[in-house]
Amino acid sequence: MDQSVGLRHDGSRMPAVVARRPSPIAWLIAPALLLFVLFFVLPFAVMVAMSFFSSNPISNPNAVLTTRHYQRFIEDNAGIFHDALWETLRIGLVTTAVSLLIGYPLAHWMARMQSRLGHALALMAVITPLLTGIVVRTFAWMTILQDKGVINTTLISWGLIDKPLPLMYNEFGTVVALVHIYVPFMVLTLIGVIGRIDQRLEQAARSLGAGRLRAFAEVTLPLSLPGILAGSLLVFALSISAYVTPSLMGGTNVLTLPMLIAQQVGTSFNPGFAGALGVILLTVSLVIVVAYNRILARVAGEQGLA
Amino acid sequence: MTTRHPFSRRGLLRTSAGLAAAASFGAPSILHAETKTLKITTWGGKWGDIMKATVLPAFEKEHGCTVSADQAFPFVPKLQVSPKNDPLYDVLHTNSNEQWLAVVDGLVMDKITAKEVPNVADVYPYAVSDKIVGVSIFTSAIGLGYRTDKDITPPKSWKDLADPKLAGARGGYLIPVNSLGQCHLMMLGKIYGKGLQDLDAAYKALEQLKPIKLVDFTGQMEKMLLSAEVVEGVIHDSGVYRYEGANRQPVDFCSPSEGVMALEQVLNVAPGSKVKELAFAYIDYMLRPDVQKLLAEGVWYSPANKKVKLEAKYDAKLLTTPEKVATLIQPDWKWYNARKDDIDARVTKILKG
Amino acid sequence: MSTPLNKQPFDLGKTAYLGLNLLLLAFLLAPIAIVLVFALNPTPYISFPPVGVTLRWFVKFFETGDFMRSLWLSLWIAACVLVLSVVIGGACALALARGHLPGRAFLTAFFMSPLMLPAILTGLALFQSYLLSGIGRPVWGLIMAHTLIAVPYVLRTTLAVLHNFDRRIEEAASVLGASPVRVFFEVTLPLIQPGVFAGGVFAFIVSFDQFPVSLFLVVPKGETLPVVLFNYMKFDLDGAIAAASMVSILLALAVVLVLERLIGLKAYVKL
Known part of the structure; x- marks a missing residue:
């Protein structure tokens, strides 16, 4: 764990700063802590406790303590749970990377835009996908990507293809729909950060003879790392916990952990196993998030960006 | 339109006079000063519209109570968490498989008889058979839906879904999450193997159906058929018939020769309910011929009450005679649910990749 | 600024850059165009190409009490x-x-965790705790649940802005004699505003669009819009759903515009 107190310094870039005691500002964390303890830690603790019972101890007095839900995942006799975990993480990583690739140019463009009207319009265009409603939006994507969808119908009628392209019922369709909904999160997070980077720094680099791309790569990009970090963490967290989109877009070819959890809760009525799967997913993703934080912090050569 | 709904004053008077038992359930609650609340679950969509517009208000009026109808799935997990002596729902409305899962935890009663609910005396045998916990108030038939404009031979048998020409254009339901999918799997065991419980034959047959488009929600298959994304698929009759008439669509329903599977709408009472009498009265009310007719014609469900007389248009298509009802096959959900986890894992593995 | 000689490739790059971004915007807006087509298409299912134009689904949306009631509830909660x-x-x-604070990295990851847990589990866990503790399912319980999910967004976006923040500005203000409170309101707050604003927009939208958590916490006749829409479309997927979607897009954009008037998005444009 990053045990930096106050400013930590790597190498010799900054003068050593003595570790400081928590300042009065630290008290501002109190409302958030209270909220999380009451509405997250306690309910989650009940759920974790449930994951060690054979069935719901509230409705079934015969429930006994067991680790069988975890064993069921670890042993994975049917050979689907480990694949589902890996698939969840893979979809999360790909979605995050693609969202960053799409979101960064948009955010950069918007942050540097001079026209206020243009900015407002672009901002509305970016926010609109978030307002469509999750299921309606997914159905719209199905209409675009399915075998008789907009793209395949058009391409077939133009004679470009004679069999529909496999755009849906697979990981591709899932990622497209996830990226669509998570790009706005990436853009809005990045705009704030890129907008705060002093444009004169880049201009200075260019006046020193750096090309446009090089000035960007050496000045703007490193300075926007905190935004990249924040945005990718948001998108990653969101895409590994999504279940409506993968279950509608993925068909039978995609099975993620959140889909399994939803099945266990909603149709197998096994909250114990669902809770166990949730604990596993949360643990794995926290490890990834902390590792990512540290790696990026090291790359940036700065104090913990987290 | 509202002036012509079947809940006429006369109808209410007639039925409340005719059903002494129902009246005796209702009367005490009217006498009490405070109004009782009956907590139920119900479906959304068109069914929910009819319930909220006519069926429930009439019941409230008749019994001097209020009905709180929850449409937000999933119902059983919520009931599971709520205390047994103060359950979240008094009446649970689900498909049959979920009732069987709920009864294991003691969340619902195992049998409902004509003693508690007089109208049970008038239902077809399937509605209270040993394959049902609670009482089925309606049923749909699970068979095959198909496009009439895509140049395919109208199916006659369940086996027709395996026609190689339908590769990628056939449809069904996700087996772990939808009971239509589970019914289809058991049917595969019956037609390709030794019976509904021949899972090995069913798995083998499922493998042969790939590539197949499987959907999650019950209402989704009709959309797949209507948009021709699926040309032939597993569906319940209601999902096809309800598009006939005014906006006639090029889809039709086939009851395969091997028989249709039953998709029952089951009502059941939570044992710890504090308004048990009212809960029974509600089930009785839902089985009443006038209520049954209204809902059956609204959403094309076959009524469980033998005495219901539907308009000719509905009568022709729905299961309204003992002979037609005899084509229904009811799966053994107790048997299925005991194996659900293994089946889910197995079919997931088969269908993936 | 630049000489005419290197202006030519410069402009080409700029045009390509503009084109790329417009293409990306088109990707974001394509499904919304489809939703609009559903909303205006008379058939009771999604079809392409559309067969006509009708406003009947909008009429149905506005005439259905459940839709309107839940729309206002959702806006209010958000x-x-x-x-x-x-x-x-x-x-x-x-x-x-x-x-x-000690353990900062850990705390930050901790505050992110509600996002990493599938919301259906968060919903079930909260539902369970509410019932066990006997508070039932009041609206404030739903609001707190949504707040729990919204806080991580505000936290992330604000932290990102705070990170690039030149602390010397604050220090200069203190050196010049400003009280810590004044430094906060006159220096810190305006500077972190873009991050807080982005977080606020997320919070509003996340609550407005929240479905799996709400599913467990809403009560009959107190359902939020996504829950009503989902229950409706599980059985009848017609244009009313698309009309609902269009209406909520317009309403929520109006809210964002009001926010823009109140707080000012120009903070984004020039900083």
């Missing part, structure tokens, strides 16, 4: 969540960035 999460999340971000 507004409460916006205020609560901006205050709680903003304060938390400041504490994490400036409070010299």
Whole structure:
């Protein structure tokens, strides 16, 4: 764990700063802590406790303590749970990377835009996908990507293809729909950060003879790392916990952990196993998030960006 | 339109006079000063519209109570968490498989008889058979839906879904999450193997159906058929018939020769309910011929009450005679649910990749 | 600024850059165009190409009591969540960035965790706790649940801005004799505003669009719009759903515009 107190310094870039005691500002964390303890830690603790019972101890007095839900995942006799975990993480990583690739140019463009009207319009265009409603939006994507969808119908009628392209019922369709909904999160997070980077720094680099791309790569990009970090963490967290989109877009070819959890809760009525799967997913993703934080912090050569 | 709904004053008077038992359930609650609340679950969509517009208000009026109808799935997990002596729902409305899962935890009663609910005396045998916990108030038939404009031979048998020409254009339901999918799997065991419980034959047959488009929600298959994304698929009759008439669509329903599977709408009472009498009265009310007719014609469900007389248009298509009802096959959900986890894992593995 | 000689490739790059971004915007808006087509298409299912234009689904939406009631409830809840999460999340971000708290990385990851847990589990866990503790399912319980999910967004976006923040500005203000409170309101707050604003927009939208958590916490006749829409379309997927979607897009954009008037998005444009 990053045990930096106050400013930590790597190498010799900054003068050593003595570790400081928590300042009065630290008290501002109190409302958030209270909220999380009451509405997250306690309910989650009940759920974790449930994951060690054979069935719901509230409705079934015969429930006994067991680790069988975890064993069921670890042993994975049917050979689907480990694949589902890996698939969840893979979809999360790909979605995050693609969202960053799409979101960064948009955010950069918007942050540097001079026209206020243009900015407002672009901002509305970016926010609109978030307002469509999750299921309606997914159905719209199905209409675009399915075998008789907009793209395949058009391409077939133009004679470009004679069999529909496999755009849906697979990981591709899932990622497209996830990226669509998570790009706005990436853009809005990045705009704030890129907008705060002093444009004169880049201009200075260019006046020193750096090309446009090089000035960007050496000045703007490193300075926007905190935004990249924040945005990718948001998108990653969101895409590994999504279940409506993968279950509608993925068909039978995609099975993620959140889909399994939803099945266990909603149709197998096994909250114990669902809770166990949730604990596993949360643990794995926290490890990834902390590792990512540290790696990026090291790359940036700065104090913990987290 | 509202002036012509079947809940006429006369109808209410007639039925409340005719059903002494129902009246005796209702009367005490009217006498009490405070109004009782009956907590139920119900479906959304068109069914929910009819319930909220006519069926429930009439019941409230008749019994001097209020009905709180929850449409937000999933119902059983919520009931599971709520205390047994103060359950979240008094009446649970689900498909049959979920009732069987709920009864294991003691969340619902195992049998409902004509003693508690007089109208049970008038239902077809399937509605209270040993394959049902609670009482089925309606049923749909699970068979095959198909496009009439895509140049395919109208199916006659369940086996027709395996026609190689339908590769990628056939449809069904996700087996772990939808009971239509589970019914289809058991049917595969019956037609390709030794019976509904021949899972090995069913798995083998499922493998042969790939590539197949499987959907999650019950209402989704009709959309797949209507948009021709699926040309032939597993569906319940209601999902096809309800598009006939005014906006006639090029889809039709086939009851395969091997028989249709039953998709029952089951009502059941939570044992710890504090308004048990009212809960029974509600089930009785839902089985009443006038209520049954209204809902059956609204959403094309076959009524469980033998005495219901539907308009000719509905009568022709729905299961309204003992002979037609005899084509229904009811799966053994107790048997299925005991194996659900293994089946889910197995079919997931088969269908993936 | 630049000489005519290197202006030519410069402009080409700029045009390509503009084209790329417009293409990306088109990707974001394509499904919305489809939703609009559904909303206006007379058939009771999604079809392409459309067969005509009708307003019947909008009429149905406005005539259905459930839709309208849940729409207002959702907007009201989202507004409460916006205020609560901006205050709680903003304060938390400041504490994490400036409070010299031990275990900062751990705390930050901890505050992110509601996002990583599939929301259906969060919903079930909260539902369970509410019932066990006997508080039932009041609206404030739903608001707190949404706030829990919204705070991480505000926290992340605000932290990101705080990180690039030149502390010397604050220090200069203190050196010049400003009280810590004044430094906060006159220096810190305006500077972190873009992050807080982005977080606020997220909070509003996340609450407005929240479905799996609400599923467990809503009560009959007190359902939020996504829950009503989902229940409706599980059985009848017709244009009313698309009309609902268009209406909520317009309403929520109006809210964002009001926010823009109140707070000012120009903070984004020039900083």
